[in-house]
Amino acid sequence: MTDKAILEEKIMSKASDNDSPQENSLINIQNYDFFYGDKQVLFDVNMDIPAKQIVSFIGPSGCGKSTLLRNINRMNDLVDGVHHNGDITINGQSNYDPHLDVISLRRRVGMVFQKSNPFPKSIYENVVYGLRIAGVKNRSVLDEAVERSLRASFLWEEVKDRLKDSALGLSGGQMQRLCIARAIASGPEIILMDEPCSALDPIATLKIEELIHELKKNYTIVIVTHSMQQASRVSDKTAFFYLGELIEYSDTDQLFSTPKEKKTEDYISGRFG
């Protein structure tokens, strides 16, 4: 119930405080190992993700980008037989704190998936889904959240007259933007995006990139991408993974212009991948 009250207040005050310092590390990953059963897929990952920045994960397929991303909101709990060493903390609180409420964690850390996955409901209901299940019933709060999120995801103008229509009638790019709207509707601090543009054409991709850029003002964004151009276009920092290890993590410009590691250089110059 308190959760709900906080949510309502946040939305009504259109809040997302802008005043936290730039280099303040928000997500902190320490000595993190991760296993699917006996198979280790992440090896001793250490990284800090600062608030209000965009960080991309790049690396060849199967190197564990999605796995790490999905551990930031503990989405991998759904998989049987996983375990880990080390820790991930958000704002100093451990993700594996036994007192932590996974549901409120997921509410604070929104997620956008590779395949857009709108619910078979109306556009309106899709956007307010997170609020509704948090127990928000106040009509004006919901309306407000819908408009704000859809505007933020550049979708408002396109759908404002058909909010009651099924979300499944949207185009692929619109659906992905709707999913982003859904993720930001309940006011998260962090948005995780797992290859959000991989199923979209260049124009739709561009729109999403623009959107991501815009969202940076209010949110911390972690994005997994296979496109190095995209990483260099949108992100402030980039992390390169290889076979479950974090090889290099630095400012995007630096990583792409003067990579420190040989593997990074090979990868960004397309010599393997």
Next chain:
Amino acid sequence: MKKNNTNKPKGDSWVWFTSLGLSTGLLMVTGILIYILCQGLSAFWPKDVAQVKVNPDSSVNINGSKTIAGVVVKDQIKRKEINGEFKDVQELQLFVANRDLYNLSFIYIDKKDIEQKKYPENLMMVERLNDSKAIIIPTKLIKEDKTEIPFEDASFEAEFSKLVQEAENIRDKAYDIQVGPISDIVKKNKNLVVDQYPYYEKLKFNNETIQYLEQYRNAVESLDKISIGFLGLPSDEQAKYPESKEYLKLFSEAQLKLSEIGGSDFKNYQEIQEKISKGKVEESELVKQVTSLQKDLNKHTLEFTTASGYNSKVTIGNVIHYFYPNRLSTGNKIGMFFSNAWNFLTEDPRHANTEGGVFPAIVGTLMMTILMCIFVTPFGVIAAIFLHEYAKQGTIVRMVRIAINNLAGVPSIVYGAFGLAFFVYYVGGSIDELFYGDWVKSGNGAMFGTGGMLWASLTLALLTVPVVIVATEEALAAVPRGIREGALGCGASKWQMIKTVVLPACAPGIITGMILAMARGAGEVAPLMLVGVADIASELPIDSAFPFGLERKFLHLGYNVYHVGFKTVDSEASQPLVFATTLLLISIVALLNLAGIIIRQRLKKRYATSAF
């Protein structure tokens, strides 16, 4: 040629093979359906009545008469032994009706023995209330005042039809009294008996009271035998029965003693007893009304003879429908076809279900099927959700799943036996003990501890639950992982995810399960015989007050087919009815399924999970 062959993809011939299999199956099913359709519908088509005269040398006769009237139901070739030789003979099967007179319904005649065959216009087909159909030649109408109207008289037709109509009105009136006030009073009295029972128990505290209570009750019973509800009669009425003196004395003695010992308990007991007696008087008044109405029904009679020369008569009240089969034009026949079909759907059964309509059975079947769905769907869905979403997938769950699938192979009568033992005897018996103890002990019979609508639908729900579980599990498995993760990613708990996105997405699959369950359950008969179906039921299983008639036995179309078709004396004569009932049952199941399919289509449109 050879080259051509090698160009053909291998296994092409299998296409033909599989399509052959399919078409054979379809052919068989449509064959049965068409057969049932023809037979069922022909039951309503009025048929001509032939009057044949048989060769005097033939052995065929009805009590010596060689003239026989009847409806030709079959015209077939039969192999018969004649003087040691086998020959194919063309043979007619005639439905001669008048079972009460002839003691048979059908007669077989070799075609070559028929000397003459005509269709006299004066033959009348009569459907009777208390007897089988009759094919008669009316002679005269004898009215209450002994005036006679011969059949040949011009006014016969008008007069007869007026009297039949009047009789119908009277029957309706009597029926209204029976299902209205009489049944109300009977129910009220039953409840009074129940209310009275606890005082009876309380009063039985020593031998003396037991003895006097016995005396009291015996006296009441004996007085009731003299005149029903005797104690409720006014005293001048009571005085008309001198034989009551002796019992009245016993009664007063017991009453005096009991009021000395019993105090307020007896006072209450006595008060209720008075109400019961009054109720009985009221009831008997109403019954008297009905009887006098029924007497009115028998005022007028129709005398008739039959083609085979039997003379007999029928009271007008016994005539439900009548018509002259050989006078009907095609237009008339079409009209009669529809009115027969309508009567079949809307009338109550008569003559041990072998005549009349099946309205109560339609209501029973529909109610049972719908109740079954109401029970089975949530139950199956919850079970499937647990199995698929919550249970840890492993050997145990796999075994449970196999067991559920195998449940479908258990003979349905086993479910009936289980339902009888568990629902009727155990659950019903316990309910009776807990809540209806006084009802049962006061001699009103079991309430829930006997077969009824509720137990029948629960038993069938049990029988069909595997179907729903399997269908729902399939639907759950088909929900894309993407939308599950989407929901969880928005901060939904597992249950919220299931409730808000998974279940709506599987609604069409759940409805499919419901449709399959319905198809299986509606036609099931064997278990019903143990847990709730009735041969003859006077009341519909619907009540406005608790328990809403759910405890009552009911008629069921499927059981009707079995009962009328195989368990009645004259089952062959009611064969058309059996076909019509079968057709109706199939149509009802088809309609219910259709409704399910339409709902599913709607849901599919709404929840179609797009191909992302």
